[in-house]
Amino acid sequence: MLLLGSLVLAGCASYGEPAAENDCPLTGTVSSPTIDGAPPRDVNWISPSKVEVQEYYLGARAEYPLTIHQGQPSTETRKWQVSTEPSEAVVVFDLAVPLYGGSFSAIQELTSDLSGERLNPLDYDSDALTLTVGGFVPDTSRVVTLTYHADTQWSIRVADPHFTATGFDEAPTEAQDWVIITDASPVLAPYETRDVLIVLEIPEGADVPSQHWEFWICATAGGGQVQAEMASRWLVSMRS
DSSP states (O other), X not given: OEEEHHHHSOSOOOOOOOOTTOSSOEEEEOOOOOBTTBOOSSSOEXXXXXXXXXXXXXXXXXXXXXXXXXXXXXXXXEEEEXXXXXXXXXXXXXXXXXXXXXXXXXXXXXXXXXXXXXXXEEEEETTTXXXXXXXXXXXXXXXXXXXXXXXXXXXXXXXXXXSOOTTOEEXXXXXXXXXXXXXXXXXXXXXXXXXXXXXXXXXXXXXXXXXXXXXEEEEEEOSSSOOOEEEEEEEEEEOO
């Protein structure tokens, strides 16, 4: 499921100005849901819904920040088959994404399917993303289940548009090489808002078959639930 920024973000606001590096006119259409005049804190959103690049020419640089906001914490569930040695009662687990706030209070479930085994967290290393757990019965096997609130890894990519504005063509395949996403996999804490710079830079001598063309920047928040992919539209008009 894909949602355009203008559908996810309804209403009007204006945050984020074009960066000073732009070599050609560039504007962003920014819209967001508002609660008492401010964007909502508890839901995911991106902005702007549309970026218009005018009078673009080969060799020029156009850049604009994509603002992403993480709402409530994601929920991660991991399962491991664990076999302990005869004297082993403590095991270190690798986590895929950070434990929210680095606190044991973010752990919702830490269980073993071995009858009578009671596990307890001992240490969390935020740099190594490891959780140390004690309470294991030595010299046996079990399945361990961990469910926890987590920071969220987003995925940002260049995409072909599902439709284009009137008078605009789909971006050529080469556009994948012309668009730079400065951080395609940002990890956001709950309620964090962050800018990711999007850069359009077409080398001189490139073949651009259309005078007016469109591509989308799509962003998806990871996590245990199905997430909608949100899109920011880029409309590029070449200099005549």
